[in-house]
Every structure is written in C-alpha cells, then in structure tokens.
Amino acid sequence: MDALAEVRKLVERASRAFRLNEELSHWIELSVNECAINAIQHGNQLDESKEVLLRISSDGDTIEVIVEDQGEGFELADVPNPTDVENLLKPGGRGILIIQSFMDTVEVTGRPEGGSRLRMVKKIQNGKQSDRR
C-alpha cells in the first residue's frame, strides 16, 4: 500500500522532530500503521475517494496520534478479542489489541461530520518510553 509508505515517512519525520529513540519509534510506527490500515480497510472500506487524516504531535511528555476516517464509525468494545480461543486462528483482528498493548491511552469517538476519530497517547520521557515494551 502506497499510503503506508507515506505513513512511515511521517512517523520517521515525527521521530526525528521529537527525538524519539529507535525502540519508541518502532512501536509508534507499528501503532500508527495499525490505525491507518484499519481506517483504510474497515473505516473507509478501501474507498479511494475517502480520506484518512493522520496527525502526530508531542508536548515533550507525551506523543499524541490522531487518525480519522470517513466511515460508518465503530466502538472499541465491539471489536472481538483476538486472544479468545475461537479467534486465535483467524488471520485478522489483532490490530486494536496491539495498539492498546503499547499505547497508554486509546479512545475512539465519532466525528460530527461522520466517521471515526481514534486518539492514542504514549507517555515519553526525553524520547524514552515510560515503561519498557
């Protein structure tokens, strides 16, 4: 997906700008990619006429990532648990769990204009993770 190449470039720029170490950059990139893939595939249903908005910012103590799509919206509570026995051998469904495992805050809200807004936050201390992953 060309879009993911753009996502990677954005994460790399953010990592340099916010002086994140390599470990933190890796997990941020993974989390952002998972969100972007979900927004493109599930949110926008692969409709190329729809957009995904991605914003990465930092206040020095945290990294905040916002991903918005133009889909129908969803609730985190409705996402099946991929670690349940009946889901373990399914090929998909692990993205949200991965994000929630790494990020300190993950929340989904509806956008007034339609679609979902996923906000995730990771605490950082001078570019180091606040907890080891």
Next chain:
Amino acid sequence: MNMTIRERELDGVVILDLAGRITIGEGTVVLRKRIQQLIEHDQTKLLLNLAEVDYIDSSGLGEIVRSYTTVRNAEGDLKLLSLTRRVRDLMQITKLLTVFDVFERESDALKSFR
C-alpha cells in the same frame, strides 16, 4: 527492507529464511504464494526462520497464522525459529505463542519434525 525469502531443505524440512519487514501488501502475498506452492509439491514440513525479521504487523502475524492453518489442513506442520524480541513480544501479546511451536536452535526445530 521489504520481505525476502531464502529457502533451504534439511532432513525433509523446508526452512524458509525470512528477512526484512512482514507487513500488509507484497510481503504477505509472496509468503502466501510460496507456502501454497510448497504444499502443492507435497512439502508440508515447514520451518519459518524469523531471525532477520525486524518488523511485523498484525497482517504479517495473520499471514503466518494463515500459513499455519493451511499447512495443518494439508496434514503437515509449520513451526517457528529464532523470534526477535519484538516479534516475540507481539506473539506474546496476541497469545500466538500458545499456538506455535517456537525454537531457538535450528537443530532442535528439525528434530521436532521427526
């Protein structure tokens, strides 16, 4: 680096040495096709060596799971070798370590297929 695959065969086991990033797109498609080709040639003892996989996302994990079920349905087996710390962390989080046989040493992995 996009994913690359090198292959070896030892003791009747096909060892796929994967390297690079296993993510949605070309990497997962290449893996799926190769696994299917091996099964069609009755090569169903497969060992994925992940020592040089530095990045995997949920799609990459999903493709490994898909490969596993495909091989098992063909009455074969697929096992994993040399997980990097990051891959192991992801497989721990997703409970996939309870699904796969994982080995640190190739010799132990090969013995397990006998």
